[in-house]
Amino acid sequence: MKIAVAGGTGLIGQSLLKRFITQGHDVVILTRNKSNKKAGEGLSYVEWLKEGTRPETDLEGIDAFINLAGENLNSGRWTEKKKAEILNSRIEASEESVRIIHALEKKPEVFINGSAVGYYGSSFTKIFTESDEPGEGFLADVVKQWEETAAKAPAAVRTVYSRFGVVLDPYEGALRKMLPAFRFYAGGKLGTGEQWMSWIHVDDVAKAIEFCIENTAIDGPVNFTAPNPEKMKNFGRTLADVMNRPFWAPVPSLLLKGALGEMSQLVLSSQKALPKKLQAHGFVFDYPQLYGALDSLIESPSKQTAKAK
Numbered sequence: 001m002k003i004a005v006a007g008g009t010g011l012i013g014q015s016l017l018k019r020f021i022t023q024g025h026d027v028v029i030l031t032r033n034k035s036n037k038k039a040g041e042g043l044s045y046v047e048w049l050k051e052g053t054r055p056e057t058d059l060e061g062i063d064a065f066i067n068l069a070g071e072n073l074n075s076g077r078w079t080e081k082k083k084a085e086i087l088n089s090r091i092e093a094s095e096e097s098v099r100i101i102h103a104l105e106k107k108p109e110v111f112i113n114g115s116a117v118g119y120y121g122s123s124f125t126k127i128f129t130e131s132d133e134p135g136e137g138f139l140a141d142v143v144k145q146w147e148e149t150a151a152k153a154p155a156a157v158r159t160v161y162s163r164f165g166v167v168l169d170p171y172e173g174a175l176r177k178m179l180p181a182f183r184f185y186a187g188g189k190l191g192t193g194e195q196w197m198s199w200i201h202v203d204d205v206a207k208a209i210e211f212c213i214e215n216t217a218i219d220g221p222v223n224f225t226a227p228n229p230e231k232m233k234n235f236g237r238t239l240a241d242v243m244n245r246p247f248w249a250p251v252p253s254l255l256l257k258g259a260l261g262e263m264s265q266l267v268l269s270s271q272k273a274l275p276k277k278l279q280a281h282g283f284v285f286d287y288p289q290l291y292g293a294l295d296s297l298i299e300s301p302s303k304q305t306a307k308a309k
Contacts, residue, residue, distance in 0.1 A: 001213070004059050006030040006048070006093055007068030007114065011172035012164070015206040016066070017043070023210075028062065030055060030069075049096055056103040064213045065101060067150070068114045069093035074177070078138075078262040087142050090114070094149040107157050110213055113150035115161040117198050117225060119143040122269035124194060129276040130163070130221040139265060147221070158219045160212050165198035165225035165273060167205055170297045174266070178239065179298070181249070187240050188249035191256060193233025195270035198225040201287035201296070208275075211283050223275045227288050232267070235290065242294045 003020055007013050008029035020027050021042045031037060034045035048055040059065075071089040076082050094113055101111060120128040121135015134144045147161045168175045181187045200208075205224055212218050230238070240247035256264040275283070287293035 001063040002026045002028070002061055003064045003066065003213075004028045004030060004046075004062045004108075005066045005068065006097060007070065010068060010072075011167060011169055011202065012114075012205055012209075013068050015169075015202045016209060019206040019210060028059060048100075049092065054103075056100045059100060060104060060106060062104070062108045064110045064112065065097060065108045066112045066209065067093055067097040070114060070146075073263075073266060074173070077260065083138060083262075087145065090142065090146045091149050094146060095152075098150065098152045101153050101157060107154055109216075110158045110160065111150070111153045112160045112162055112209060112212060113147070115147055115150075115163045115221065116143050117163050117165050117223060117271045117273040118269075119147070119163055119221075120271050120273060122195075122265075122271065124196065124270045126272065128223070128271060128273040130223055137265065137269075138262065139269070158216065160219055161221045162209065162212070163221055163223050163225075163273070164205065165200050165223070165229075165271070167202050168199055168293055168297060169202040175294075175297070178236075179243075182239055182243050182245045185246055186249045187236060187243075187245055187247055188251060189233040189236050189247075190251050191232065191253040191268045193231060193236070193250070195232045195268060196229050196272035197232050197235050198223075198229045198271050198273040199235070199290065199293070200224055200226045201285075201293040204285050204287055207286065208278055208283060211278070211281075215281055218277065218281055220277075222277045223273045224278075225273045225275050226285060226290070226293070227275055227279065228290065229272045229274070230290050238290050239294055239298075242291065242298055 026042050029045050030048045031045050034047050037045045046055045046058045047053045071085045118139030121140045134140050153159050166174050237247045
């Protein structure tokens with residue numbers, strides 16, 4: 001296939017890129033600046049979101065369009081300016097993605113637009129599936145507008161809203177920020193620890209996106225979460241076990257709110273979101289359980305000792 005990916009230099013984009021190229025697909029990365037990017041076999045770059053660019057001229061014949069572009073939620077305290085950047089970057093990228101698809105003479109078979117389980121708001125008791133209505137709060141409002149923008153794609157193009165949970169990768173994202181505390185024996189629960197964390201291994205994200213491309217029966221919202229969410233306290237305890245570290249230093253909610261402001265929602269909000277649609281269509285997770293997922297990603301002391309031997 002020929003696949004266009006916007007936001008291809010981020011955490012999920014890089015995992016997708018590796019998977020697609022390994023399997024022989026041609027990948028076109030949409031970027032604001034291609035001068036510092038190195039193309040290669042099966043990989044090319046096209047500029048977009050710059051005055052005068054018309055990326056559609058290089059995208060004729062694509063089979064799938066994937067838009068993952070948007071300001072990183074973890075890139076700074078959520079001031080009013082930062083919140084506007086988070087929203088506007090997603091709307092801008094989605095609007096341009098839709099414009100490109102409309103402009104293509106031959107439309108792609110599928111349009112996969114980034115989204116998030118933040119759509120559901122926060123609840124300590126509800127179980128969320130793709131049929132649930134949007135919740136309340138900043139993230140829920142962002143995701144709702146994000147999906148509404150993507151919904152303007154041509155009706156003939158199958159559109160998927162990939163509602164990502166917390167993507168686990170040791171080099172980027174939430175897990176990377178947690179690791180130093182545990183390495184230095186200071187890991188513990190965040191807030192009450194009772195909040196649900198809907199997580200997914202980065203390799204399962206790439207596998208599930210490919211599954212959605214290939215499975216023509218899948219459209220609309222899709223929860224990209226492992227089938228076994230964990231409460232934050234259990235997540236931390238499992239991480240400590242994998243790293244052979246203690247789990248003892250709690251960080252109170254008030255301290256997190258004081259340090260992070262509104263961005264503390266990322267660790268204090270609670271979503272128990274299940275991948276009902278993926279599983280209904282037969283998707284099989286490589287990492288359905290948290291321990292196995294973390295163990296595959298983290299170089300524990302025991303693993304280092306085994307390698308040394």
